Amino acid sequence: MSYTIVKADLIKNKSDLINLWKRNYPHLIQPEKRFNWMYEENPYGPPTCFLLKHNKSNNFIGAASLIPRRMFINDKPAMAAIAADFVIDKPHRSLGPALMLQRAIISECNKGKFKFIYGFPNKLAEPVHLKVGFKVLGKTVRMVKLIHTYEKLTERTHPLIAKILSPLLDLTINLPNVLKPTDIFSEFLEYFDERFDHLWQNIPKNNQIIGERTASYLNWRYISDPYKSYKIFVVCDKEKKLQGYIVYSTENKTVHIFDILSQDFYETLLRSFTIQIKKKKDINSISFMLLEDCPVIHYLKKHLFFKRPEDLNIVIYYKENAVLLKSIYDWYLVAGDKDI
Known part of the structure; x- marks a missing residue:
């Protein structure tokens, strides 16, 4: 199966992202509320989101986002991001599609948009993060x-x-x-x-x-x-x-x-x-x-x-040297x- 990464337009692709959440986050009540709060009202601006399109069906079957967060590094402000909302529809959950989404995510850091990325991945998602270059910061x-x-x-x-x-x-x-x-x-x-x-x-x-x-x-x-x-x-x-x-x-x-x-x-x-x-x-x-x-x-x-x-x-991703x-x-x- 072949896939294409698409950088989301949060106005045009709002329903695509919400539908992905509905299919993959059954516990999330009224996902529209999360979108309004996290994606439209964030004081640091809208998240960067990537969608994964299944070319044969032309449907969006996965997504991953970066939630902007201003951090201070040794008393100096820097824009960082939280890796969030990493979802893939069950029939497509294999290493290839997952890596495509995570590589798209770290590309934003490599381009200089964010100083670093951090996240709290679950045990299934963590190996994918590590494979694209994230490092374990520590345990909780x-x-x-x-x-x-x-x-x-x-x-x-x-x-x-x-x-x-x-x-x-x-x-x-x-x-x-x-x-x-x-x-x-x-x-x-x-x-x-x-x-x-x-x-x-x-x-x-x-x-x-x-x-x-x-x-x-x-x-x-x-x-x-x-x-x-x-x-x-x-x-x-x-x-x-x-x-x-x-x-x-x-x-x-x-x-x-x-x-x-x-x-x-x-x-x-x-x-x-x-x-x-x-x-x-x-x-x-x-x-x-x-x-x-x-x-x-x-x-x-x-x-x-x-x-x-x-x-x-x-986990953290830092272009220069995460260690x-x-x-x-x-x-x-x-x-x-x-x-x-």
């Missing part, structure tokens, strides 16, 4: 903190014993969070205001690679998301200056952190957040997926977050940096 890990232990204990012991032991265990694992700092206050917000721009401007970005986190970006990424409801927790100092935030959602008695950022208040931020979450009797744990070497892991461990393996690698880009800088990549 899931950091988990128990909040209420009763249900977990009932999985291993009698409910009566769990009822006796759980209050003691709850107190022990949350002991570092008992005393709330008196020189800060915390609150929950409905949206990201101009204070987040000031926080982002003051965050040190030397010797690391981190995605831009302005109020405009954060409101688009989290508040405008048509599929998930997020909450914003912040801490401020005694002058009411924003010192850090956590973005999270709640599902199945677990709080899932998607983003966290602070300058010098990570410990206070995590302590205050845990105190607030512990008040919710229907929450058993806090979970946070991020790059295994992400600098914030140090603070999570201090607050008794324990590492659990996550079967997902982060060099990987080794020189600390990468700040967390769940919210994923391609959604």
Whole structure:
């Protein structure tokens, strides 16, 4: 079978791409909402998308996209992209068509449109990424903190014993969070205001690679998301200056952190957040997926977050030298940096 790569016109080919999603993403409810949000409202501009046409039928049977994202490399802005929406109809899922799409994707980086590309491919897609030149940046890990232990204990012991032991265990694992700092206050917000721009401007970005986190970006990424409801927790100092935030959602008695950022208040931020979450009797744990070497892991461990393996690698493509880009800088990549 022969195929042709076509660079998508996101106006003319909108229905082609959405139909591909419908056929390959059965869990994606109303894919039109994703297109409107991710492809038309992105503050960094529209994605670059390639379609794969089956020449015999003249139908589009695959696609792959690059979602633009402004990153900072050693405190200097650069336009990067997230490899996303890599789909091929089942009858055509072989190495050849997959490689054609991924080679089209990296050609945009080779031409200089993007400084680098990163992605979170699944285990089936990862070998294709690696074959065209992507390198593994690192594994993802899931950091988990128990909040209420009763249900977990009932999985291993009698409910009566769990009822006796759980209050003691709850107190022990949350002991570092008992005393709330008196020189800060915390609150929950409905949206990201101009204070987040000031926080982002003051965050040190030397010797690391981190995605831009302005109020405009954060409101688009989290508040405008048509599929998930997020909450914003912040801490401020005694002058009411924003010192850090956590973005999270709640599902199945677990709080899932998607983003966290602070300058010098990570410990206070995590302590205050845990105190607030512990008040919710229907929450058993806090979970946070991020790059295994992400600098914030140090603070999570201090607050008794324990590492659990996550079967997902982060890959990068860099025209000049992906290994060099990987080794020189600390990468700040967390769940919210994923391609959604």
